[in-house]
Every structure is written in structure tokens, then in C-alpha cells.
Amino acid sequence: MSRAPSAAPRRADVVIVGGGFMGAATAFFLRRHGLSVILLERDLIGQAASGVNFGNVRRQGRFLPQLPLSNLSRDLWGRLPELIGEDAEFLPSGHIRVAFTEDNAARLERYAADCRPYGLELELLSGNAARARFPMLAPDVHTVSFSPADGHANPRLAAPAFGRAARRAGAHVLEETEVTGIGKDGEDFVIETRGQGVFRAPLLQISTGAWAQAMAATFGDHLRLIPRGPQMGVTEPVPYRIGPVIGFASDVTEEGVYLRQVARGNIVFGGGRRTDANLVTKRAPLDPLNTIRQMPHLARLLPDIARLRVIRTWSGVEAYLDDDIPVMGPSAGVAGLFYAFGFCGHGFQLGPGVGHVMAELIATGKTSVPIDAFHIGRFRGPDRPNV
């Protein structure tokens, strides 16, 4: 990727502002439609929410209208080596949700029934059957919901890999290029940058994650993004034996922890409370007390984990919309303007799919899977969620 953009063109069919997973993947797929692309990233590709999340490639538990997009994305995850030349450590090891109470078990059962029409088949196992299948789990497990084709991948690798693949495919990927002004001049969007001049395009995608609110407001699309910091950690390595991603089925914030083991043996974990994130300093703190708070719930899921030690923790800037579902699709009022942001908490799995679908939408005007539920227009009008 280039940090010497003097050679880059000043104009393209599409300018993408924001090189997170969504922006990088969109740039890659737009090249497959033959459109010229300039991608502008303020820092490095995939450095914010795309790079610091847990790495869940999970469909189970998702907002139901999002499952067609999620299914498409899952197919793309399985084809990463042929698409972008590397696998980003994607491991289709399965994903389980663990309930310890009657109520949470009932919720898992309901979801398993509800997601079947969308093509997501979950296996429910209770009591001894669950422990026989997943012997690492705690003895008091009530019910387990198993999604065999889900899994996990390395978030530090995925977005940069798409960025490099986009560049190889002919996109102009400019890192360390901060956008300072954005507007429309006749048919063209005009994007000003700090020190790198002005870029123009008839089509524009804003995929700046936590920083999208102000840019959308420039074009009259108003909504609220709430910046947050996830609380992640990793243990020292132990022999690989866990397999599936394991998550706690609970609506109690502190209990909402999850973990996965990477092939080299470390166990990555996250969940529970989040911290506030700072959009100006571009930093989100990890509160080590949150790590301590995660420990008993992690040990509830996987008793043996208590014998290990945490070697590293991290956080990063994420942002959530009021209704916890993303903004994806065209602007409500400005022709040629597209959005893809606000995926936090569930965006990593969607990355390849969002890139694929946004490129379709921008290049052809339509999409192969429905995304109407994510239109920014839901924040307009009298019944809009609290903006």
C-alpha cells in the first residue's frame, strides 16, 4: 500500500473514505466490477475496530434479517485463499453458545427455530449430550447451541489482506491520508485531504466506522454513534484442543464473555463491559479491572482456563448505533453516496459480504441479498430511534 500517493490519480469512478474491513473489502470487489477506485485511509488499513475485535466468524445469534448477508459472507470466508491469496487464519471450527439457566436455554431453542428458514441449521444439545460432545465445558451446562460451520479468524490480518488484494487488483489504496473536507460539486464528490490534495469521484462510500457520524451529517443524514472500547485478552499458549468458539448465552452484561483458541495455542477472550472510546485521541482504554471481572465467567464456561495466565490485553475504538444494527446502503438524500458503518459487535464476520454487496450496489444499483433493514433512512421521520 502506498504512503507516497503523488503517483495516484486525482479522480476515479469511486472514492472510498475509510480503510477498515468494509472499505478495504468494497475496494477489492469494486475492482472485480471494473470500476476505478481510490481508497483513503487516515492511518493504516484495518487499524481501528476491524483490527481489535474478537475475530468471531459467527452467524449464530445474529439479527435475523441480517442472515442472508451473513450467509453470503460465510461463503466468501471459505473462499478467501482463492479471492485474496491468504486465509487470515480462518478456522471453520464451529461456534457454540452455552446456557446455564432454563431461560437462556429457552432463548437458544427459540433462536434455533427462528433462524432455520434463513438456512442456518443449529444443533441443540442438553445436559450429558452437550458434555459428551464438548468435554471441556463446565459440568453444570444446561444447553448448548452448536453452529458447525461458523468459526473464527485473525482480525489483525483480514482487513490488511483485503487492502493489499485491492491494491493488486488495481485500486489506489492510500494510507496515512486524512480526509479534512468532503462535499459535492455538481456531479462530483470532492474530497480534500491533509497534505495529499483533492480527490474527485461521481460515487462516494463512507466507511469510517466510529467517525462516520459527522461525515454523514455533512450530507444531511443524521444519526448517533456511541464510541466504545471492547475488552479483549489472550492467554499464554496451551496445546490446541478447544475447537469451537465458545460464548456465554446470557443477557447479563458481565456474563456475556466468549473465547476461542487459535491454532498456535493461545486462548483469545473478550466480552463483558466495554469502556468509553475517545474519537479525538483515537484511543479506547482497556480497563484491567474488566479483565478481572471477565475471569469468573470465563472459568464458568471453561473451568480449566483458571489455571492459565493472561499475557496481553487490548482495546480499540468501536462505535454502536442506537438500535445496534449497522448502516449499509445508499444515502437517504444524496445520489451517488453510499454508507457502510456501525457494524460493531458483529461486523467482522460480515466484512467480505459487505464488501461484495456494497460493490454490487455501487456498480449495478442492486444487491443479491436484501439490505433494506440497514438503510440510513430508518433514522429519519417521527418514529426514528433516539437521535
Add this chain to the structure above:
Amino acid sequence: MDDRPVIVVGAGPAGTRAAQRLVRAGLRPIVLDENDRQGGQIYRRQPPGFTRPAARLYGTEAGKATALHRDFEAILPDIDYRPGTTAWGVSGDVLLASRGSAVSELSFSAVIIASGATDRIMPCPGWTIPGVFSLGGAQIALKAQACAIGARPVFMGTGPLLYLVAWQYLKAGVPPVAVLDTSSYADRLRGLRQMAARPRVLANGLRYLADLRRAGVMLRTAIRPERIEDDGGTVGGIAWRTARGTLQRAACDAVGVGYGLRSESQLADLLKCDFAFDSVSAQWAPVIDGFGRTSNRQVYLAGDGAVLRGADGAEAAGTLAACALLLDRDHPVATAEIAALQQRVAVMDRFRQGLGRAFPWPAHLAGALLDETIVCRCENITAGEIRHAAQALDAPDINRAKALVRPGMGRCQGRMCGLAAAEILAHARGVPAEQVGRIRTAAPVKPLPLDSRIVP
């Protein structure tokens, strides 16, 4: 009036003197000591039941060591001493410290960090073979438990510790086979004028050299490490090149390696102190003023954790940091005391600059490392993988390289490999080491048990 306590992190020379000065002013600091007994690394004490006399343990520095131990014992009734306790994180304005699985939340009005340093490592082929130790590790084995790393050790690297440890092994009845130094005589001469700031220390160094030479220890300068040889899973020998490029080797059964020291500055980083690149030691260091104040007005630094001035410098800097803290809260401190301390520190600093010239960090070796050489031993990351991050993956800084190919991702969090990895990255990108930055600190500073619990 802020009635939260002052915390001193570390109970080596700097931490001990800082605590002592605070006690003299009527304060009752909490002293966190990662070791089970006070003394730090340089004046490390033996475990209970071990009885080698101080003169044998600390040689010419025995007087200083016993004075430091005695003075610490004298203030024990006036401090809250917590041995075996590691400060590993910061939450808001609370310091988190663990003893085993018990975590304490320690609020503080100010903290003096005297966290010391570890050996600075330059990898070479074979450095991960069992039987290879860091110089400091080799010294601790001798000091704490009277163990030698081998019967026929070689010491390789650069810096004054190289000769001190070799000499201590000689005195302990384990004469080293060789001392191999990457610095040249010309380097020594360049540093001589500033090293003359401390004639006694310089004379000691010359005495170590003379004793080693008289005992028939092979002394070589301006060497380039070639490899440490594997003999069925343990060290069998060592090979190096002379300044002219001739390959030489020696049989040995252990190697102690070290290229000067690196500051343990992670707590200062977690406490959001500003850092700057220090060209004398060729590493990033927290920014401090002439007293040890940082950019965070609650945080003071002293000793090798801030500036690598050695044990005597650490004692002066510890007292000085305590004086600064006292001045900042309007305790009377005599101007003469400050002046004397600052003068002592200035002498140490001049000596430190001389050492930096005499025993320079051999950055060029990082650029020349074979691709297959392991750099990060926690994660088994090679020099070639770091170069791949620099070039094919376009990582402009060490944190990006860490994210993409994992140097510094393991148990030590880059404390051992970080400086060498940054040097390799910088060399591969053709930029000064300063430009690739430093590994950002994340809690826990040391591995944290997953059954940790907060205790009152």
C-alpha cells in the same frame, strides 16, 4: 490535602533510597517489590538458608550492598513493604498489583517507579538453545544460589556487565573460556574521556580485564557473532568472525549473552508518561526532568527504569526523585542536598555517555541477521518474517509488524525481543530505528493468573 499514599515500585538501589528519603520526611510509603527480598538485581540477596558472605557475593561493591540492605531494614517499621508483589496495570488512577492470584487496587497520590532494567538482547543463530542465558541471568544464578550456568562458559555481547560477570565467574572458580565483545578498542578509546568521570569504576573495569587476561581467558574485541552451536540439544560451542572476517570457534557448554541493558518502562507507559528516543542508549525512554519528574505530575522515575546509569546512579536518582516529590508538596528540602544529588547524577550521566560510546549497541548486526534466525522466542518469529512484514506486508512501524507477524506478541510482550525486532524492521525499511517506534505497552506487564481476584 491528598491523603492517599505514595507508592514506590521497586526495592533495588533507587527504590530503597527513595523510600528512605520519604520516611525521613515523615511519609509512610507503600513499597512494592517483585522479589521476595529487598535488594533489586544488582544487590540481590540470597534466599533464606544461603550464607555466602557479602564480600564474595558483591565483591568490590559489598559495602554498598550491605549498607543498602541495612538501611532498608531500618525503615521497615515506617513503610508498608509488600514483597513478592508485581505492579502490572493501571485502572483510571489506581495501580494494580498482584501477589499470586490476589490483586490489590492501590490508589496513590504519587508513585515513584524504580523498576530497573533487563538485559538487552541481540539474537544470533543458536541463541535459543538450552544453555544460553542472558548475562544478568548468569549473574543472578551465581549471586542468589551460587550456581554457574556451565563448567566452561563463554560470555558474549558488549558493555561493562560482560566483564563484570566474566570476572565474577572467574572468582567463583569457573573461569570462562572466552569473553567476546562486539565493540572495538577504538570504541573504548572514544568513550574513555567521559568514562574518566568515575575513575574508581574505570579502574575496577581495567582490573577485571587484567585478572581475566592473567587467568588465560580468551579476550576478543570487534567480533561478529556467527552462531552458538547445538550439541544434541545443549550448547557445544560458539563461532564468531574477527574484524577481518576470519571464522573462529571455541568449545563451551554455556553462553551468557547481553548487549547492555534496556529499561523496564512499561508502567510509565501505562501511566501515560511521554517518551522520547534516547540516542545514547539507542532506545525509547520516558521523558524526565533533572529531578525524575515525568509528564504525568503524579509519576516520578528513578534508576535504570528511566535512565541507565547503574547502581550508584540509581541510589542518587532515587533520593532525588523523593526530594522532587517532597518539594512538589511543599516539604522543606535543603538546596544543598538537591545540588549534591544532581551533581552526583551528572557525573553518572557523563559516565553513561562514555559507556554508550565505548560499548555501542551493535545495531548493524540486526540488519545482517540470517533470515532463519529466531528473534522472538516466545512466538518463534524469525528475522525473515519481520523483514516480510517490513516489505511485502508494508508495516511502517513495530506495532504494525507485531500485529501482522507477531514479534513481541508472546509471554514477554517484547521485553526481550522488542528492541532487536525494531532494529531489523528499521533496517529492512531503510529508516533509523527511531522511526519505527516502540512496542506499545498493554496490561498486564507480566503474565496475570486467570484466577486473579480483587482483595481489599
